[in-house]
Each structure stands twice: as structure tokens, then as C-alpha cells.
Amino acid sequence: MSHNISAEGTGDRNRLVVPPSERDYRQGGLHARVVLVEYGDYQCPNCGELYTLIKTIQRQPDATFPEGNDLCFVFRQFPQPQIHPQAQKAAAAALAAGAQGQFWQMHEMLFSHQQELGNGYLVEYANNLGLDISQFLQDIFKKVYMDAVNEDIESGLCSGVTAAPALFINGIRYSDHWNIEQLMAAIITASN
Template sequence: MSHDIPANAPGDRHQLVVPPSEQDHRQGSLDARVVLVEYGDYQCPQCGELYALIKTVQERLNATFFEENYLGFVFRHFPQPQIHPQAQKAAEAAEAAGAQGQFWQMSEILLEHHQDLRDCNLVEYANNLGLDVAQFLRDITRRVHIEHINEDIESGIRSGVTSTPALFINGLRYTNALELEPLLAAILESGNLS
């Protein structure tokens, strides 16, 4: 479950150093025409807004192109505990839910409720998803998924990520407004459909 990061990897702030792989949490295919990679923090309000925006983009593209393999989306953890003290545990909760097949469902809840990420909230969310709560808590307490989270963080640092949300489109950093029209235009251009 490790990303191979070359020791001499460039710190280019505009290029994704670690390409998407089977170890990533993803929606859609890794060989889609366009692959988005977000580095996110569950306590970051803008990350929740970006996730909602990406869902809108997915719906719009699916309705427009009917091409199943047009857009892939990868989420990588980049908790910033210095400003978001509950983000690390939330990332571990998402991974613990993922171990039970509910990563995206838990991620959506965490992003929608970024202000409510205390332990009691995480247990409530796990229970609402029908997870094995005892296993969920064991995974978090034992920090079973910390290596994967740290690999995501390291890959983000290598790619020049310093804050969230950070978005890459086909390996290139997206730096325009996190709004529907500019993001959609960048995706279409990247997929050669503009």
C-alpha cells in the first residue's frame, strides 16, 4: 500500500509527483480521459465546497457526454492539524469506514459536517452508515490506517501542496477559481473537448 515516490522527486508546485494508483480512493477509472486528484482536509470548509462542486461537475459531464470513462476522481488526505485539530482523526475515520466499504459515504458525511468531527460525532456517523462500530473504533484507536494517510500527505508535499483544498487535473495543479464554470472549462480543455 505504498506510493513509490522517487527520492529525487521534484518539488514542482504545478505537477502531481505521485500519479493516481490502485491504492487511492477513487470514483471512476484511473485511465479516464480526465482524472482529478484532490488533497483535502475533512475539517476544511472549502474542501466540502470543492467536493460538492466536483459532484456537480460529475453529474453535468455524465448528462452531457454519456461517456462512462470521461472523468475519474481521486481523494487524498492532507489533514492540517495545526489549524484543524480534528482533521487527522477524521481522516482515520474515513479510512476505517473504507475498510468496511464505506469510504465515500463517510467522506461525504465528514465534509458536510466539517464543524462536527468530535469522537462522539464520528461514532454517530459510523453507526448511521451501519458500520461495525467496534471494529471502526479499534481501527482508529490502533491507528491502523495512519501509514496510508501519511503516504498521501508525503505525496502532497512532494507535489507542492501546502494547504487545502489542492486540486490537480491530469497531473497539473488547478489554480483558478473553485467555481463551476472555470473548473468545468479546465476539465473540458484537459480532456480535449473545449
């Protein structure tokens, strides 16, 4: 991967070009002291590891952060179908579930079953969440959410994202190791 390519329209490929907004699925408020934005792929093993790290950080007691656990987490779709053939459909499944108020529940299910993302499994997950299955299937097969997925991908590309996972902390690309100590340190630094 070449590091001298600048993202189109920006001089800095380590900054988040499209700030979090109401259109994003998020946990926490947009005005939190620390806003994490992940570009992720449901079939990517590294994204699965990051999913676990973020869940751990979200469960930290309030005392861990100087000003309490004031954290917002935004997940944007960045499927990489060339290496993860089920990723695109999994992204659509998350958004179709989101349309029925179950985005985060489906998000969790997809990351908990990364090796099981075929059509039958997606229907099973939707069923387990009590979704309207015919609506869910219609949304996926009519590619209702392709534009939303492509918008996420485009915003990622503009911010220099070339592969998932990519994480931004308060708009700055996180480039340290994917372990709890270093990620926590970066978050605590950002919260000061």
C-alpha cells in the same frame, strides 16, 4: 506562501508526483480521459466548497463533455491539524470506513457535517452506515491508518502541496478560481 521553493526531488511543483493507482480511493476508472486528484482536509471550509463543486460536476449530463462524462475523482488525505484539530481523526475515520467498504459514504458524511467531527459524531456516522463499530473504533484509536494518511501527505508535499484543498487535473495543478465555471472549463479543456 513563497512560490520559489521547489518540492523535494522535483523541479516542477505544479505536477502530481505520485500518479493515481489502485491504492487510492476513487470514483471512476484510472484510465478516464480526465482524472482529478484532490488533497483534502475534512474540516477545511474551502475543501467543503470544492466537495460541492465536484459533486455538481460529477452530476453533469454526459453531453457536457465532448466524449461523455469520462471522469475519475481521487481523494487523498491532507489533514492540517495545526488549524483543523479534528481533521486527522476524520481522515482516519474515512479510511476505517473504507476498510469496511464505505469510504465514499463516510467521505460524504464528513463533508456534510464539517462542524461536527468530534469522536461522538464519528461513531454516530459509523453507526448510521452500519459499520462494525468496535472494529471502526479500534482502527481509529490504534492509529491503524496513520501510515496511509502520512503517505498521502508525503505525496502531496512532493507535488508542492502546502495547504488543502489542492486539485490536480490530469496531473497538472489547478490554480484558477474555485467556481463551477472555471473548474468546468479546465476539465473540458483537459478532456480534449
